[in-house]
Amino acid sequence: REGPFERLWIQPAAGDAGGALGAALMAWHDYLGRERTPATPDAMQGAYLGPAFSDDAIAAFLEREGIPHEHLPDEDALVRRTAGLLAAGKVVGWFQGRMEFGPRALGSRSILADPRGRDVQRTVNLKIKFRESFRPFAPSVLADRAVDFFDLDVPSPYMLLVAPVKGARIEGEGLERLRHIDAPLPAVTHVDGSARIQTVDDATNPRYARLLRAFEAETGCPVLVNTSFNVRGEPIVCTPEDAYRCFRRTHMDALVMGNYLVTRTMLPDAEAAVWTPEEVAAAYGLD
Template identity: 55%
Template sequence: MQILGISAYYHDSAAALIRDGIVVAAAQEERFTRKKQDSRFPRAAVRFCLEAAMHSPIDHVVFFDKPFLKFERILETYLSFAPKGFATFRAGLPVWAKEKLFQRSLLMKELDELAPGRFPSDSLLFSEHHLSHAASAFYPSPFDEAVVLTMDGVGEWATTSVAIGNGSKLRVIRELLFPHSLGLLYSAFTSYAGFRVNSGEYKLMGLAPYGEPRFSGVIREHLVDVKDDGSFRLNQRYFNYCTGLSMTNARFHALFGRPPRPPESPIEDFHADVAASIQQVTEDIVLRMTRALAKETGQKNLCLAGGVALNCVANGKIAADGAFEKVWVQPAAGDAGGAIGAALAAYHLHTKAARQICHPDAMNACALGPEFSPEEVEAALATAGARFTVVSNEALFDETAVALAAGEVVGWFQGRMEFGPRALGNRSILGDPRRTDMQKKLNLKIKFRESFRPFAPSVLAEAAADWFDVSATHSPYMQTVTTVAEKRRTISAQHAASHHGLKDQYLVRSVIPAVTHTDFSARVQTVCAKENLRYHMLLKAFEKLTGCPVLINTSFNVRNEPIVCTPAEAFACFMATDMDRLVVGNAVLRKVEQDSALAFDYSSRFALD
């Protein structure tokens, strides 16, 4: 049985194909259209999944939420706040009505244009938003039983939900409803700090360790009332997202004594303190939730999904807390992952199919997107005007390791494109974490982004515990933050604590300074040979040469560009940045050998995030 899952029309549209309960293909639309977080119907991603179906029947198509319920929430929200926001409501009503009330016909029209006659109208199903998230977290997990916690901005009505998974069964037992939303609370501070909602939350999280949480009390006193079990209510007097076009209002700004930071303006200690404060409050809320759920249910395992589950710092606190013995986070925890969850929910809950548990999980290391044969790679590079050499595997890994150890920045393009927000060694930019200048170089010369943003380390799974404070050596998706092992640090905790502000961001804190954040934290990816053989072989070659089993791994793109999908896009990004070397499969390109006329700055194509 094959089921196609679709998420669309909010942000980060995607499509996924499952075959007999196993995810075989998944991709975000942005990777094909080159429009970051493309929200349109995922035409190209669906086409990719249909190709993966190999002309076999598609038994069901499942949309990741219920549009009519979402429209009901929009309508009731505006009526409850009337007459406030009436102008916005009146302007948006025709669009909402078209998109929500007639979405079945819109979806069928799109599908029929892609594959005429392939999808009968009765093949289209609708899942609920939080059920899709919960299914994306539980069914691919390695657990037979688990509590599933979903936290995001808002689905139809739910903003936080709790489900219990058991075998092939999944049942939502509790929900917190809009407008009380942890995701929207965090996004309000993202907007206030001058970052873009739905993409700048990573920046706020990365900025937090540079600040002091001196506004935590203000947030708890005025903005959010938190109970012992983690349930909460937001004081809507300080927010504008229910009826307006902004997240916060003048009362919110007065509470903190400043207007919102204009985008791209200087970041000050004040903004770091705001970030630290909301991060602390967020961690407190989720820890209260998880501790209460563990005590209430007696379950040993926890699964996480929804946009808040992309807060890897909070995830790390949950894992370290120990209320649950094991924690598994859906790597595509945001709305893109809803495409997988919708398909899996239909397979197990609608068709009543049995579940097959996979170890370490059923996400195939997120290598679910397009891949390119050696012939396709060479043809694409030749067409682009690239000058390259094809080398053997034996030479490839050793030569790349030598280049990295010499300080080169390497674009690394291998195998199937990853699904989700992280590059995991297939569409990555790599560097030597031991170099004190590498973090700054990557941020300013390669990614064209803010200098304070940290980079994640990839480490050989078998060496992870020797370099990082990890409770388990399996963390393949960069979904939790831990700390650099004390024996790898070069300054004391006391020294670091007194020098953690923005002015001290380049202070060398460990023997791998380029992946050590100001508080010694690191968003670790462990790499196993079974899950990513070629990346593992490169790390082994680098370890053999340097004694260090760690590399910097950041996504293969410039700021606000989607991660590259094709060899041609990889070459364009390579030529537009200060990358020194590009490796696509076994094709090796050195910058000094390229035609300089092909170099151009295309970063201006992409709206700043």
């Protein structure tokens, strides 16, 4: 919030993946002598650089595996149906378009939920992510509505900026604070009253922006819980096979891949494949 710079841009994959990108750029400029071209802020225009899967490819997978599903005829039906599930308190696996580059799920390989629910954080952590119940989740919010919910006046498209949640009141000390979070969006409010925010607009992810607007039409809230589509110990899902396997092994209520919907109620043996936390720990060598 205070510093020597008027504008700050952070590479969204500032880790091992970003280091590889930096090495390639250094070779391009320093070893090959290519001219450096100044870029405008956020010339990446989103981090959706990974593979995508067409509706035909998704349908072929569902048919091949004999998975019951529903085809939603267009994007309007897709976002309205998904928003209705989220407004009803369901947890949805959202698999759309090109996969994100970097560690954050930004609305292409995401697990989504209603941020207003007080039990959402605990439920998603314990029954879906298989991790500690207190771990915070990040919110996705329509860019033009972010200021209504967060003390944030700049874009945060890569979920890298932390800001106070407006109206949040936290009481107690230490772990006691976890039980005394009073906030309009408790599922995305950390014990210090902050959230790590992703702002979403039509330019970078139009389908996800439409879903947020549809959820706002249902609930008056243009914010969703957005956590990466994986369980503890696994990478983020990449393919339809990955997404369905993660969906089956957890307590997610619905899976939306492209224009196809699979709900847990469609599956005759839905609970048989769900992993326990102990099975997850054993599979991935976790404590």
